[in-house]
Amino acid sequence: MFSNSEEFKETFLKRIEMTYGKTFAESTKRDHFNTLGHMIREYVSRNWIETNERYRTNKEKQVYYLSIEFLLGRLLKQNLLSLGIDKVVEEGLGELGIDINELEEIEADAALGNGGLGRLAACFLDSLASLNLPGHGCGIRYKHGLFEQKIVDGYQVELPEQWLRNGNVWEVRKADLSVEVPFWGKVTASNENGRLKFSHMDAEMVTAVPYDMPVPGYETRTVNTLRLWSAEPSPYPVNQDILKYKRDTESISEFLYPDDTHDEGKILRLKQQYFLVSASINSIIRAYRKQNSSLTDFHQHVGIHINDTHPVLAIPELMRVLLDEEQMSWDEAWNITTKTISYTNHTTLSEALEKWPVRIFQPLLPRIYMIVEEINERFCRSLWDYFPGDWHRIENMAIIAHDEVKMAHLALVGSYSVNGVAAIHTEILKQREMNSFYQIFPEKFNNKTNGITHRRWLLKSNPKLANLICEGIGDSWIKRPGDLKELEKYKQDHGFLEELYRIKQENKQHLANIIKEQTGVSVDTASIFDVQVKRLHAYKRQLLNVLHIMHLYNQLKRDPSFDIYPRTFIFGAKASPGYYYAKKIIKLINTVAKKVNGDPSVRDKLKVVFLENYRVSLAENIFPATDVSEQISTASKEASGTGNMKFMMNGGITVGTLDGANIEIKDVVGNENIFIFGLKAEEVLHFQQNGGYHSLEYYHLDKRIRQVVNQLTDGFFDQSEGEFEAIYDSLLMQNDQYFVLKDFASYVQIQSEVGDAYKDQQKWRPMSLINIANSGHFSSDRTIEEYAKGIWNIQGIGIT
Ligand code: 26Q
16 A cells, blocks of 8 residues: 555545545644545455454354453554555655644543553553454443543543544444344243244344454554444334433443443443343354354354453353354353453452342343343352251352342353463462352462553553663563563663763653643653543552652651652542542642642642542653552452553552552562562461451551641641541441551552652662563463463464
8 A cells, every 4th residue: 555655645645635625725633634544454354354264264263252341542643553654655745744643632532440450451452462362352332431520629520531532433333234233122941852942023123333453563563443333323123212222222322331330230331231241142153153053062163252251241242142043052152252251350358349130130131131030040059069958158159049049150151261360360269259159169279460561551651661672682672571671781880871861851851841831830850750540440549549649748848858769649540429437539630730730839849639530642642751650459459450561661669568469560670670668468367367467556656647637627728518428437447458557658668668768760770670670571462372372272374
C-alpha cells in the first residue's frame, strides 16, 4: 500500500479529497485522523484475512478470551508500531505539517473497562497476537464506557462517556454474523423418541451484532480479532410496545457497569453477562461447525477462557447447546464443557464474589437455570463421597444455596483450570478462600502472575527511555522482554545513569505541564514525584497516603526547618458512583491539597495534586514521570496489581506492602531496590481471625496519629462540619478494618528512608535502573506464554 513517506503522502492526500470532498487545506485534524485510521485498517486487512485463513486450514486450536471488559485506551500509535509503519507515517505526516502527537489526541480512549481486570484483557490481546498465538477477545461494545470524572469543589461528579460520538475507525460491523439471544419466556419439555426435548418458548429475542476489531501483533503477520457485541432489536415479531422493546434491547449494551460490589443484583448486569456469553458461544460454535461435522472433540479445537466469573454462564450455555441442539448425553456434554472452559479469579474479597438471587436468575434465563440446577445437584451428590456426613461443608460449597447462585462455585466446578493472578493470591485461594474445592480438585489450581504489555507501557508511552535502552542493549527486548536484564551492566555507568535521570526529568516536565494545565498547580520537577493512581477502594488505602501527607504538613508547620526532601504527591482515582466512602476519600485528598498548596510556608517542600479522570491515555503520561510508586494495599487484599509493574518498567521505585505481585517484584529486584513496610498477609489474617487489633490504642499511644485523625473532624483543613465523619468513624469506631493506623508508623518510617535514598542520587539511579532491567518478567508476553503452555495447550506457529 505504501512503503515510503512519499507513497504514504500521495495516498493520504488522495483519500482526503475522495472521502471528504475537500482539499487538504480545508481538511480538519479529525479528517486526518479518520483518514489515517482507515488507511491503517486497510493496511492490516490482508494479514487479517490471511491469519484467519491460516487458522482454518491448519485447524489450530483457537482460544477465545471472554471478558465483560476490555480497557483498550487509544489504538492509533499502538497499531502503527505493531505494523512497523510508525516512522514512515510520522515522517510523511510531518512533511504535510501534521504532528502525529496532535492526531493522537483526537482519538477517544476506548474505556470499556473499570481498571485492572479490563486492562489485563487488553494487554493479553497484544501479547497473544505478538506471540502468533490463535487467541481472540469476545466482549461487549458498550455505547458508553466508564464514566468521565470531573472534580467540582473537591467532589467527584460523573458524566456519561461518549467514545463513539465521532465513530470508531477500528471496527467493522458484521451484521451478517448476528446472533439471536433469548431472554424470559418458559421452557417446555416434550418426549422425542424416549428422550426429553426442551424448548424455550415465548422468549424475548435480542439481536447481537458483532463489531470486529483487528489486533495486529508487533511486527508479525498475525492479526487476531476482538469481537465486540452490540445489542439491537430483533427482526422477529414481538407482542409488545415496539418502542419499549427497542429501548429495552438497546439498553443491554448501553453502559459499562462501574465496579460496584455495593450495588449488587441489577438485572441488566445479568442480561449483559448472558448476552456476551450466548452471542460468543453461538458464534464460536457456528464457525466450528463450518470446519467440523461433529462436536465430539470440540475441546481439542477450542478453548474458552472466562475472565473472572462475569462470563461464567459460558458453562451452562455450552451445556445447553450440546444437550439441546446436539442431542448429546449429559455425561458427554459435561466432559466436553469441563475440558473447554478455564477460569481466572481476580479477587479474594468475599464481598466481591458474584452471587445472583434465584428470583432474578430463573425467570430471565429459564433453561440456563435448569441446567445450573442439574449441575448443582450432581455436584452436591458427588460431594457426599468426598465429605461424608459433612453437611455444613456441602452446603457451603453448593452452587445454589439460600436462594442464591454462587458464580465462583459454578466456575470452579465447570472448568478444568482455575488460576490466581499472583503467587500469594493463588496460595490464599488454595489454602483459604477456596480450600474445600482445592481438596477435591487440586489439579485444577494454578498460578499465572499477571503482566503488562511492555510495548504499550514502555515502547509506546516512554519513547525516550525506549530509545536509550535500544542504544544500550539493542532492540531485542521488544520481542523478548527478558533481554532487558542486560541493562544491569550499566548499573555503575555514570554516563548511562545520567541519561536515565535526564529522561526521567523530561518526562516529569511533560507531566508537570499537564498538571499545570489541568489543575493550575505548579509543581517542581526537582521534587520527588510520588504517585498513587488506581481505582479508589478502602483496601487500596489511599487514606494511608493522605494521612501521611497530613502528618508531613503538621511537622513542617511545627518546625519550618524540618528537613524533608521536596515531594509532589500525585493521585488519580475514580470511585464507583455509589461508593460513598470512596468518594469521601477523594474529597479528603482534594481538601488536603487545597490547604497544602495554598500555604506559602510549605511551598518549596510539599505539593498535592489530584488529577481528574484517570484513564489509560493519562496513565501513559504518568508512569514515565514517576519516581515513587505507591502500592500500599492491606496485605492479602490486592490480588496482584498491575500498575506496580508499569511503574517499575519505567524506573519508578515501589513503596509497598508484601501483597499481590509486589512480592514477586521484590523477589526479582532484591530487598535493596524496593521499600517494603507494614503488616504481612499472615498477620492481617491472624488479626482478622483472632482479634487483637484495637485501632483506638494506636490513636491513644501515637500522638502523630491522634493529630491527623483529629484533624478529620476539627475543621483544620477548612472542611465543613461532618464532612469526614465516615472516615473518622471507620478508623476509630469500626476498628479500622484495613489496618491503616496499624501500618501508619511503619509507613512514615519507610517514606523517610525513601526521601534519604532519593537525596543520594548515586544510590537512587542504580536502584531505578535495576527495576527497569528486571521488569521483563512482568511483561504479559511471559504471562501469556504460561497460559498457552500451562492452560490452553496452544502453540504459536513459526510465523514472523
Ligand atoms: C461487580 C458487580 C457489578 C458490577 C461490576 C462488578 C465488577 C467489575 C469489575 C467487579 C470487579 C471488577 C474488576 C475487578 C478487578 O479489576 N480486579 C483486579 O484485577 C487485576 C487483574 O488481575 C488485579 O491486578 C487486581 O489486583 C484486582 O483488584
